[in-house]
Amino acid sequence: MTTPNCYRLWIGRPGALKAEIGRLLGFLRDGLPSRKVSLMLAPEETEGYDWIGAGSYADHDAEMPAGGMLAIRTSGTTGAPKTVTRDWSEVLARAGGRGEAADRWLLCYNPARWAGLSVISHVLRTGCRLAVPNGLDSESIVGALPQASHLSLTPSLFRRLVIIGADRLAAASVKQVTFGGEYARQNVLDTAKSLWPAARVTHVYASTELGDICSTSDGLEGIPVGKLRGRFELASDGELLIDNTKTGDYWKERGGRLHFQGRREDVVNVGGAKVHPSIVEAACRSISGITECRAFGIANPLLGQVVALEFTGDAEPQFVRRELAKRLPKVAVPVRADRVHDISLTSANKLARR
Amino acid sequence: MQAEEVIAFLKREIEAITLGVRRAEDISDDARIMSDLGLDSLDYAVLMLNGEAFAGVKVDEASVEWRKVASVAELADLLCSSRSKA
Numbered sequence: 001m002t003t004p005n006c007y008r009l010w011i012g013r014p015g016a017l018k019a020e021i022g023r024l025l026g027f028l029r030d031g032l033p034s035r036k037v038s039l040m041l042a043p044e045e046t047e048g049y050d051w052i053g054a055g056s057y058a059d060h061d062a063e064m065p066a067g068g069m070l071a072i073r074t075s076g077t078t079g080a081p082k083t084v085t086r087d088w089s090e091v092l093a094r095a096g097g098r099g100e101a102a103d104r105w106l107l108c109y110n111p112a113r114w115a116g117l118s119v120i121s122h123v124l125r126t127g128c129r130l131a132v133p134n135g136l137d138s139e140s141i142v143g144a145l146p147q148a149s150h151l152s153l154t155p156s157l158f159r160r161l162v163i164i165g166a167d168r169l170a171a172a173s174v175k176q177v178t179f180g181g182e183y184a185r186q187n188v189l190d191t192a193k194s195l196w197p198a199a200r201v202t203h204v205y206a207s208t209e210l211g212d213i214c215s216t217s218d219g220l221e222g223i224p225v226g227k228l229r230g231r232f233e234l235a236s237d238g239e240l241l242i243d244n245t246k247t248g249d250y251w252k253e254r255g256g257r258l259h260f261q262g263r264r265e266d267v268v269n270v271g272g273a274k275v276h277p278s279i280v281e282a283a284c285r286s287i288s289g290i291t292e293c294r295a296f297g298i299a300n301p302l303l304g305q306v307v308a309l310e311f312t313g314d315a316e317p318q319f320v321r322r323e324l325a326k327r328l329p330k331v332a333v334p335v336r337a338d339r340v341h342d343i344s345l346t347s348a349n350k351l352a353r354r
Numbered sequence: 355m356q357a358e359e360v361i362a363f364l365k366r367e368i369e370a371i372t373l374g375v376r377r378a379e380d381i382s383d384d385a386r387i388m389s390d391l392g393l394d395s396l397d398y399a400v401l402m403l404n405g406e407a408f409a410g411v412k413v414d415e416a417s418v419e420w421r422k423v424a425s426v427a428e429l430a431d432l433l434c435s436s437r438s439k440a
Contacts, residue, residue, distance in 0.1 A: 271395060301415035302399045335400045 007031075007039050011112040021132050024111055028124060032088040035068035040083070041112040072114055084114075086211075091121050094211070099126025103175075106131045106148035108141055108157060113348050115181050118212065119152050136349075138164055145172040154181035155188045156292075157349040162191060163291050170195045178215070179203040182350050183260035185282055186221040193219065210242055222257035232258075239264065250276065268297030268305050273331045275307055280334065281351075283327040289315030292343045294351050295334060309334035312343055355409050360430040363408045364401060368426070371397050383427040405429065411436040 007027065011020045031037035071085045095118070105123055107130055109116035123130045133144035138157065142165040151174055153161075158179065161169055174196040179188065184203035192201045204215040205223055214227040225232075233241040238250040238261060250261040262276025269275075280295035293311035300306040311320060317337040325333050344352045365378040368391060376391050387393050393401065406413060413436045423432050 299415075300399050300403065301413050301418055302395060302402060302420075306396070306399050306403070330394075330396055333396075335396070335403050 007037055009039060009041050017135055018132050032068050038067050038069045040071040092125055095121035095125040099128045101127050103128035103150050104131045104148050105150040106144055108153040110136055142168050149173055150176040152178040154349045155179050155184045156182060156345050156351050158188060159292055174199045176200045180206055184221060189219055189221060213242055222259045224257050268307050270306055270331045271303035275332045280307060280332055283324055287315060287320060287323045289313045294343050306335045307332060309337045310340045310343060312340060357430045357434050360409055360433050361426055364405055364426050364430055367401050367404050384425050386424045405433045409433040411438055
């Protein structure tokens with residue numbers, strides 16, 4: 001048996017994105033389908049990965065997948081980083097959806113992550129085009145919008161793009177926008193529809209471990225229960241199980257739809273009461289003068305943890321706390337609200353949790 | 355920082371937290387924060403957090419004897435005896 005060449009790709013270096021994507025596409029089009037090579041993709045911040053190499057990696061050989069396989073290193077933002085391996089031909093075969101040669105998908109995700117690979121696999125499968133920005137920062141993505149007709153991005157990145165360039169977004173000829181990576185709340189879907197009235201607005205639920213789970217394009221937040229019929233179960237604590245696999249996500253069923261509550265790792269335990277930061281953030285974003293926010297737990301000698309908040313915008317911190325007190329149970333009201341200059345996103349363009 | 359300064363700050367904070375129901379000038383140093391003034395545990399957590407920020411200290415959870423920090427003066431003592439953040 002011939003040992004396949006195992007390549008490691010480290011993607012996302014500033015200024016090198018277009019060249020890196022070109023080489024990645026070459027592997028995905030030719031190398032992996034022939035099963036002569038395998039790939040391990042690592043996000044830019046992972047240490048110890050060179051740009052590219054072939055052959056023996058004595059210290060990592062046990063991790064390397066067999067020929068035709070693709071290994072993705074997860075970000076570890078919600079737990080210990082782990083490696084998920086997929087057969088590329090299966091990934092490609094499952095990359096469905098509509099597509100026309102004239103479609104131009106803008107790459108907004110790091111292609112060393114599952115979300116980025118989903119966009120690329122869709123492009124390869126449907127024969128449409130991939131628009132690659134100069135970098136994955138917000139300005140570069142807004143700058144590349146005129147080249148794109150289709151977008152796939154996180155709600156956090158979308159909010160940021162709206163803040164820095166709503167006019168430029170509205171001027172783009174967008175036919176499809178797909179939200180993923182995070183839960184898309186109603187105001188995000190509505191904003192997208194107001195920017196691009198003719199566009200199809202979709203939100204997907206996926207995970208690195210389970211791949212694409214379902215998508216919805218009816219303009220409403222949440223997943224219609226019918227989309228997951230026979231596949232899902234809500235545990236007594238609200239955790240969603242898909243095909244008997246725990247997702248680590250908490251959802252609530254309401255009005256025939258599942259509504260996201262939060263991630264297991266993000267829950268703030270306030271004296272025994274569990275608070276999902278996403279609920280606090282959703283309430284905060286409904287306050288006038290708030291452009292972005294992040295809720296998180298901080299240690300407290302009395303209660304173990306309490307909720308704190310950082311936000312951007314011109315609202316006064318005391319005003320924000322007062323408004324949140326009207327909208328949230330007392331236990332979820334941040335004990336501290338700090339106005340900050342910027343709220344960072346992870347390299348996967350999700351809100352950075354602490 | 356003097357305990358008197360911290361006590362005065364805590365009283366002003368209690369007035370703010372109770373939306374003026376408890377006025378700073380009417381609060382005695384020995385008033386018990388939860389049982390006499392009606393603050394709940396979350397209010398107390400906010401009071402302590404703001405007290406830490408005012409005094410520039412960080413309370414060490416392991417060293418707190420909770421039954422000895424019931425009153426305004428006792429909480430002020432705890433803050434004054436806690437280690438500086440720096």
